[in-house]
Amino acid sequence: MRFSRNLKAFGFAAAAALAPLAATGAQAAGTVTVAVALDPGSWDPIDTFIVDWASAATNIFDGLTSRGPDMKLKPGLATSWEFLDNNSRIRFKLRENVKFHNGEPFNAAAVKFTFDRLLGEEGKKGPQQSNYNAIERVEVVDDNTVDFIMKQPDPVLLTKLAGYGGMIVPPKYIQEKGDEYFNTHPVGTGPFKFVEYNPKISLSLEAFPEHWGGAPKIDKLVFRMIAEANTQIAELQAGRIDIATLIPFGLAPTVEKSSNLNLVSITGPTTVALRLNTKNGITKDVNVRKAMIMGIDRDAIIKAVLLGHAKPIASFQADLSFGYDPNLKPVPFDLAKAKQILKDAGVPAGAPVKIDFRGNDATFREVAQAAAGYLQALGLKPSLQPYETPVLLNDIIPNGKTGEAWHNAWGGWTFDYDNTAYLMYHSGEKWNPYDNDPKLNTLLEKQRSIYDVKEREKILHEIGRYVADQALEIPLYNQNTIYGVNKRLQNFDPPADRRFRFTDVTVN
Structure with a gap:
């Protein structure tokens, strides 16, 4: 090809x-x-969601919890935690005799300061506050104990506390030096x-x-x-x-x-899909959407364009994600069957399909060209529309101005399907410009209210199956994380x- x-x-x-x-x-x-x-521009944990911030700053800061490459959650600055008062209160026992880099003691007051700041006016300026808004407040029990009083359940909170906005910062240092100085002169306990x-x-x-x-x-x-x-x-x-x-x-x-050198290529959090416009064009029809999924040979694209450094996916998540359903299999490539479905749906030959994508992503440009080739073989008339990334993400998608399909690449260091599914499929969310599905909304909201792991996992599986049945996107691949290492x-x-x-x- x-x-x-x-x-x-x-x-x-x-x-x-x-x-x-x-x-x-x-x-x-x-x-x-x-x-x-990338340079994140600020090393303050509440100022960014950029992965390159975490690559460096995870060595400067610690969270109450910790999670390493083995994906297991373990104690960090908190040695233990328990759920009290019908899960509305989470009590953390803190590690003793810990110091910040400037000699300032780590204690319950530092934890309260960190989350008061994150959930307050300073936190509003950055992108991290919304990840922690299930927390109503933090109460100091004693020097080595804090309680998180919850507005609502958040089953992903313990993982969130292991990184990004939840990293613990030094109160005295920030109060004396100011936020702007802290941005470029970070101090943690790492x-x-x-x-x-x-x-x-x-x-x-x-x-x-x-x-x-x-x-x-x-x-x-x-x-x-x-x-x-x-x-x-x-x-x-x-x-x-x-x-x-x-x-x-x-x-x-x-x-x-x-x-x-060694080349390291491992399963990462990033998944790539062509989301589909369910409101306008031929993709309004669920059967047309299913035919388009069936008509693209994703295995061939992975082999030819990505040189094998990816996996096919059945839903918009990696197999490391909590909520991944191993029984949900990718739709197999079948051009003849896909053509028949389009014929039965009354789609005329040469019907237009516009694919919007991030123009600076050279790899996805190759992927989009390949996908367009398959759609053309299916009897459609595909066109590719590149955009500057900020324009696509902040205007075209959220304002419902896409063509029939658009490029969506999504990671998620929490490796929890909620952090993808809720943002992609719940009505009113930025990344869901077209759908308002009461059944899907109910499922998404229900799993957020449950701490029981097995019960929540069942609902996430149901969400994955429902989204696949509605063919809301063409799941393309789970992209590997690749490093070159001396x-x-x-x-x-x-x-x-x-x-x-x-x-x-x-x-x-």
Whole structure:
């Protein structure tokens, strides 16, 4: 297929350009350097949802709970928790003798300050507050005990407390220095403490020997902001960075063949779909939507465009997600049957199907071209409409101005189907411009009110099956998280969600 040859040609050309770079180690002993694509602009936990923030800041801050690459929730700054008063109160016992990097003590007052700030006026300025609005308030019981008083149940809260906005911050430091200073000079209780921040260039950290979990085994940790994938790979090959986080699928073989590097490709949280317009055009008809799903060979796209670094999906979630139903299988490719369904639905030959997508996503452009080829073979007339990402996400989709299909890539470090399904399918949500389905609304709301794991999982399975039956989207694939890693790193456990924690990492 043409889209496959184009991608391979790009890969070979880029590999040839990078080949002359020698693997000359330029790293200081005891230092690990990581390349990330974006500078979040603020290191305050309540100011961002950018993954590259978490890649670095998970080493600066701790939450009440913790979750590592094994996906298991465990104690963090809280050693235990219990549900009281019919689940309306969650009591956390706090770890004792913990210090912030500036010497300030961690205690119940710090937890209350953190959540008062997150749920108050300062939190309103950022994107994290809405993730925690099930909390009414935090009450101090004693220096080592706090109660979370809940407005409503939130079965994902304990996971949310392990990252992003729930990270605990130092009250005295912020009160004395101010929010703006804290943005660029972060202080937490994590295994590494802040040294220097050069906006859009680098963030430098050093080991915090007094960390409650034990001193890190390396001395320094540096995050370099490198937006170009080719540059990340060149720096990786030259030994000037240890981990590259931008590995285009076409360049994965280049990393894999390097003698001093390892290519890590693991199941990640990001899923990709073509959401379907259920209000306008031929996609109003559920049978047409089902025919379109059946008429695209997703396995072929994964093999040819993504070079195997993805999995087919039946619902808009990874198999690591809580709520994933292994019994729900992807609709098999069957062009002949799909054509018959369209004929029975009275769809005329050459009916238009416009696909809106993020124009800066070169990989998805290849995917969209391939999908369009299949839709054309189905007898439809597809067209591709690229948009600048902010325009697509903030105007075209939420205002219901899409064509018949649109590009939707969605991650979720919580690995919980609720964080996808509620936002995608509940009426009134930003990402659901067309549907108001009372049955689906009821299911989505019901699972949010339940802490019982097995009961909630049953409802999430029901939601997945219902969405599949309504064919609200064409589930394309679950994209792998890919890293290029220098072989000198030891004890590096690659996280699927890119929330690195370098406490136990050593270097040769």
